[in-house]
Every structure is written in C-alpha cells, then in structure tokens.
Amino acid sequence: MIMVEKEYVKRLFSLPHQVLASKAIDVLEKSIGSRVCLRGIIEISNICIKNCSYCGIRRDRKDIQRYLIPKEVVLSLSKRLFQSGYHSVVLQAGDRRDDYFIEYINELIFEIKRFSGGQMRIVLSLGEQDRDVYKLWRDSGADRYLLRIETSNPSLYSFLHPEEGLSGFEKRCACLLALRELGYQVGTGVMIGLPGQDVDCLVEDVIFFKHIGAHMLGMGPYIPTEGTPLHQYIDDYDKEQVIDWSLKMIAICRIVLKDVNIASTTALDTLKPGLRLEGFNYGANVLMPDFTPKEWIKDYEIYDGKPESTADYCLDALGPRIAWNNPGDPKSYIKPKLCNRGSTLKCAS
Numbered sequence: 636m637i638m639v640e641k642e643y644v645k646r647l648f649s650l651p652h653q654v655l656a657s658k659a660i661d662v663l664e665k666s667i668g669s670r671v672c673l674r675g676i677i678e679i680s681n682i683c684i685k686n687c688s689y690c691g692i693r694r695d696r697k698d699i700q701r702y703l704i705p706k707e708v709v710l711s712l713s714k715r716l717f718q719s720g721y722h723s724v725v726l727q728a729g730d731r732r733d734d735y736f737i738e739y740i741n742e743l744i745f746e747i748k749r750f751s752g753g754q755m756r757i758v759l760s761l762g763e764q765d766r767d768v769y770k771l772w773r774d775s776g777a778d779r780y781l782l783r784i785e786t787s788n789p790s791l792y793s794f795l796h797p798e799e800g801l802s803g804f805e806k807r808c809a810c811l812l813a814l815r816e817l818g819y820q821v822g823t824g825v826m827i828g829l830p831g832q833d834v835d836c837l838v839e840d841v842i843f844f845k846h847i848g849a850h851m852l853g854m855g856p857y858i859p860t861e862g863t864p865l866h867q868y869i870d871d872y873d874k875e876q877v878i879d880w881s882l883k884m885i886a887i888c889r890i891v892l893k894d895v896n897i898a899s900t901t902a903l904d905t906l907k908p909g910l911r912l913e914g915f916n917y918g919a920n921v922l923m924p925d926f927t928p929k930e931w932i933k934d935y936e937i938y939d940g941k942p943e944s945t946a947d948y949c950l951d952a953l954g955p956r957i958a959w960n961n962p963g964d965p966k967s968y969i970k971p972k973l974c975n976r977g978s979t980l981k982c983a984s
C-alpha cells in the first residue's frame with residue numbers, strides 16, 4: 636500500500652507547475668473552500684537548550700541577545716489581536732523545559748482563554764516536552780501544537796541534529812504521537828532544500844504527514860544561515876530548485892491530504908519576494924502574520940534574511956478570502972473519525 640502511495644506522490648512531483656496548482660486549487664475548493672485562516676504569531680522567547688545545525692538561534696550562538704517577553708506584554712498583545720479579528724494566536728519559542736517556563740506558558744494559556752471567553756484558539760510551538768507537560772497545557776486550554784519533524788528521513792534528521800542522533804528522531808515521533816493522543820490539533824512540517832535531500836525524501840515526507848494524521852502543515856524552504864554548521868554546504872544550495880520544490884510540496888500536500896490546514900510561510904518571501912502569496916495559488920489556506928514587538932523580533936532570526944513582516948501585502952491581496960473572527964479549526968480535526976489515524980504512525984526508514 637505504501638509503495639502505491641509513494642508511486643502516486645512521485646508522479647505528482649513530475650507534473651508541470653500549472654497542472655499541479657490547478658489540481659490543488661480544485662481539491663481545496665471541494666474539500667474546505669477557499670477562505671484563508673489567520674493566526675497571529677508571537678515569538679515569546681529565543682532561549683533554547685538545543686543546537687540544531689541549521690538554526691540561527693541555536694544554543695551555541697553567543698552573538699544574539701536572549702529574551703523572554705514579559706507575560707503582561709504577551710497578554711496585552713494577544714488581547715489586541717483578538718479584538719482586531721485574530722481568533723488564533725501562536726506562542727512560539729525555542730526548546731526550553733524548566734519549571735519557570737512551563738508555568739509561564741500555563742498562566743498565559745489560562746489568561747488568554749479567560750479574556751476571550753474561550754474563543755481564542757491557542758497554538759503552541761514550544762518544541763519537545765514531556766507528555767505530562769503537554770497534558771498540563773492541554774488541560775489548561777491549549778488547542779493546537781506545532782512540532783515540525785523537519786525531515787521524515789531518520790538519517791538526514793540525525794545529520795541535522797548530531798547531538799541527538801537517531802534517538803532524537805524517535806523521540807520527535809513519540810512527541811507527535813503523544814500530542815495526537817492528548818487531543819491537540821497537531822501541526823508538523825519539514826524544511827525543503829536541505830543538503831542531501833532529494834525528491835524521494837520529500838515523497839516520504841508527504842507519506843509521513845498522511846500516516847501521522849497531521850491536521851496542519853507548515854513547511855518552509857531551508858535558508859542557509861551564517862554562523863550555523865550547515866552553512867558550510869552553501870555551495871550545493873540551488874535556490875531555483877528550492878523554489879520549485881517549495882511550491883510543489885504545498886500543492887502535493889493539498890492534493891494528497893485534502894482537508895488539512897496548510898500555511899504559506901514567511902520564509903518563502905525570503906527566498907523570493909512575493910512567493911508567500913504565490914503559495915495560496917498552490918493550495919495553502921493559512922496566513923500567519925508575525926506580531927512579535929520590534930524590540931525582540933530582531934533577536935529571533937532563525938534564518939538569514941527573515942523579514943520582520945511581509946504579511947500586509949498578502950492580507951491586501953487576499954482581501955475577501957480572509958476569514959476574520961474565525962478560529963479556523965482544520966476540517967480534518969472537526970469531522971468524526973472512523974478510526975484513530977494516530978495509531979498508524981510510522982516512521983520512514
């Protein structure tokens with residue numbers, strides 16, 4: 636069965652862009668409609684205990700100012716977002732597991748749910764945590780969790796995270812499974828254009844998303860970043876190839892996974908201005924403008940050239956397609972399930 640799926644996904648990769656985009660839009664309109672959901676992101680902290688080889692805020696970067704935005708600032712920003720029509724807020728930070736941080740997040744969840752009368756969806760993007768911590772935050776009201784697998788190829792994963800080895804990949808999969816079991820809407824995703832990655836890896840990624848039962852996808856092009864170990868492979872970086880694959884991955888995921896939410900991410904605009912908007916012509920349906928205050932956003936440069944904000948032109952261009960005052964729950968989460976897809980989780984090998 637998996638072989639058949641792989642052949643099918645691989646055939647999609649060989650289709651011309653125009654054909655792929657048109658198929659993806661057709662699936663989007665028939666499965667969930669063409670409205671674009673909004674999530675406001677706040678990058679609450681750049682403190683991280685991990686050292687991912689591609690990341691601009693990895694632990695060993697000593698040349699950036701580390702921060703944690705005060706809780707009151709995050710709360711007042713979240714309130715403003717809610718009042719201006721964003722019914723979904725993403726709290727994003729590096730990987731940090733200490734008690735102070737766990738409680739800080741817990742209080743934020745509680746307060747955001749309180750002031751919004753339960754209407755604001757809370758999306759956490761806070762890395763790998765113990766199951767008990769995921770449960771605590773879920774019980775306090777968190778709705779969604781984003782945890783990108785980055786690549787579903789265990790060897791490539793281990794190459795990108797040398798300090799963790801292959802066990803790091805297994806732990807990541809276990810976290811995704813725990814999140815599903817706890818009833819979160821689960822988002823994952825990969826980087827596209829990594830050293831050593833090829834179309835077969837990307838095909839595996841699409842199959843992985845399907846088998847894990849992802850409700851949301853956030854895929855970004857890999858952008859080489861100075862001061863990181865992975866930057867040494869810059870000579871092999873083929874920007875045109877990355878653009879090609881990034882758009883195709885959005886369309887293929889829409890065609891294969893149908894009713895999941897798919898973001899058109901900020902990094903696309905770093906690769907080529909206007910590409911983020913183009914993502915919506917390939918089946919993306921989620922826009923995530925960044926509301927991190929200026930004072931801190933400059934220290935959250937996870938990749939070189941990350942723009943402070945490029946969402947306004949997308950909001951203008953998408954106009955009536957934008958679903959204001961709408962939490963934008965993924966249809967794949969709302970619809971009744973005949974079986975628990977999470978139980979079929981498989982790690983590619």
Ligand code: SF4
Pocket residue numbers: 683684685686687690691692693694728729730762937
């Ligand atoms: S990718 Fe995430 S976990 Fe890895 S170093 Fe960067 S912020 Fe930390």
